[in-house]
Amino acid sequence: MVREEYDNPMAQNVRDVPGLCVSQCRLIEEASRLTVSAGEIWDLGRIIVTGCGDSYAAGLAMKPAIEVLTGLPVEVISAVDLARYTPSELLTRQKGTPLVLAVSNSGKVARLGEAIERAGNYGCLTVAVTGSRESRLARVSKKVVELSIPEFVSGNGVRSYLVSMLALLIIAIRIGEVKGRYTMEASQSIRDEICVYAEEFRNIMPDLDEQMFRAAEKYASKELFDFIGSGGNTGTAWFSQAKIIEATGEWATYSDTEGWMHLNCFFKHLSRKLTVQYASAKGPELSRSKELMTAISEMKMDFCVITDSRDLVLPEGTERIWIPGCQKDWMWPLLNYLPVSLLAGYLCELKGEAYGRGCRDSWKVCGTTKLLTESRIEIL
Numbered sequence: 001m002v003r004e005e006y007d008n009p010m011a012q013n014v015r016d017v018p019g020l021c022v023s024q025c026r027l028i029e030e031a032s033r034l035t036v037s038a039g040e041i042w043d044l045g046r047i048i049v050t051g052c053g054d055s056y057a058a059g060l061a062m063k064p065a066i067e068v069l070t071g072l073p074v075e076v077i078s079a080v081d082l083a084r085y086t087p088s089e090l091l092t093r094q095k096g097t098p099l100v101l102a103v104s105n106s107g108k109v110a111r112l113g114e115a116i117e118r119a120g121n122y123g124c125l126t127v128a129v130t131g132s133r134e135s136r137l138a139r140v141s142k143k144v145v146e147l148s149i150p151e152f153v154s155g156n157g158v159r160s161y162l163v164s165m166l167a168l169l170i171i172a173i174r175i176g177e178v179k180g181r182y183t184m185e186a187s188q189s190i191r192d193e194i195c196v197y198a199e200e201f202r203n204i205m206p207d208l209d210e211q212m213f214r215a216a217e218k219y220a221s222k223e224l225f226d227f228i229g230s231g232g233n234t235g236t237a238w239f240s241q242a243k244i245i246e247a248t249g250e251w252a253t254y255s256d257t258e259g260w261m262h263l264n265c266f267f268k269h270l271s272r273k274l275t276v277q278y279a280s281a282k283g284p285e286l287s288r289s290k291e292l293m294t295a296i297s298e299m300k301m302d303f304c305v306i307t308d309s310r311d312l313v314l315p316e317g318t319e320r321i322w323i324p325g326c327q328k329d330w331m332w333p334l335l336n337y338l339p340v341s342l343l344a345g346y347l348c349e350l351k352g353e354a355y356g357r358g359c360r361d362s363w364k365v366c367g368t369t370k371l372l373t374e375s376r377i378e379i380l
């Protein structure tokens with residue numbers, strides 16, 4: 001088959017991401033630099049990142065990075081948990097003010113606005129990281145970092161996911177710098193490293209594109225997709241399952257590297273499943289990742305490993321999907337979601353599917369954003 005005949009919006013979005021990463025790096029730095037003052041940063045006790053869907057995954061993906069950079073404890077809490085379940089006493093000032101970073105491309109999701117209004121009422125410093133300053137989220141947040149993502153064909157959030165993660169990363173770099181953990185020059189060199197990573201990705205894109213199209217051809221009949229990753233790669237694994245569900249409607253799941261051996265290893269119909277593991281050569285979990293690879297190979301199922309290593313010994317029959325690595329392992333999730341985004345886009349074309357089932361028939365009810373934006377608000 002000829003790849004060009006199966007080109008699709010998700011693949012077009014993926015190809016745009018490295019350039020977008022470089023251009024957004026500077027723009028977000030400018031938009032966010034003075035949002036939280038030095039005094040407010042010195043007063044912080046902990047950080048909560050929240051959001052829905054891909055925006056929640058962006059928090060998972062950047063959690064280790066934010067922890068390393070800021071030296072503060074970071075929790076990623078879903079919007080509904082923050083709105084309705086997190087005890088109010090945990091949102092009040094205790095050994096410093098909690099900073100809540102609320103990620104939402106649209107700023108319109110009701111539950112997130114609700115969570116932020118509540119957290120703000122109890123004393124959190126709330127910051128909306130959003131594409132819309134006019135949105136309800138921006139209005140109820142104490143501060144706003146406005147993202148401006150250039151228009152492009154809609155591609156299942158592949159570009160906005162990058163920008164959400166990048167914004168969290170750049171805000172964290174600034175917090176660490178103001179706290180005196182490293183110099184302004186060191187901050188700039190981290191941002192430079194982000195751009196180097198993006199450029200390396202841009203260089204491998206034609207080969208990666210071809211490999212993922214061939215993988216889509218090979219795995220087009222699969223009905224279950226099982227993603228494994230820990231640390232920031234938990235966010236990547238979450239995002240991977242989301243793209244497969246949206247683009248193909250097939251069943252998809254994710255777990256961390258330890259959790260897989262406790263649960264997802266028990267799926268049946270192994271011949272109908274594709275298992276994908278994220279394994280960075282610099283990752284602190286590499287020894288555990290290798291144990292899983294051995295077990296998965298003994299179970300005899302189709303298996304891909306997305307890795308930044310060409311030397312990592314993989315079990316026979318395993319497909320290596322090589323992508324660039326980063327000097328700082330916590331930066332890897334920023335772009336390592338791109339191979340599966342390509343895979344999902346090509347699978348959608350090969351299976352004759354429509355994103356979100358075209359919101360037709362039984363899925364009509366899912367097509368109205370009202371269920372997300374006009375949900376009843378309760379400030380507890």
Ligand SMILES: N[C@@H]1[C@@H](O)[C@H](O)[C@@H](COP(=O)(O)O)O[C@@H]1O
Nearest residue numbers: 052053054055104105106107109
């Ligand atoms: N299906 C979409 C997701 O793809 C999106 O990530 C989420 C949050 O959207 P936003 O970032 O605008 O808050 O909304 C919906 O659930």
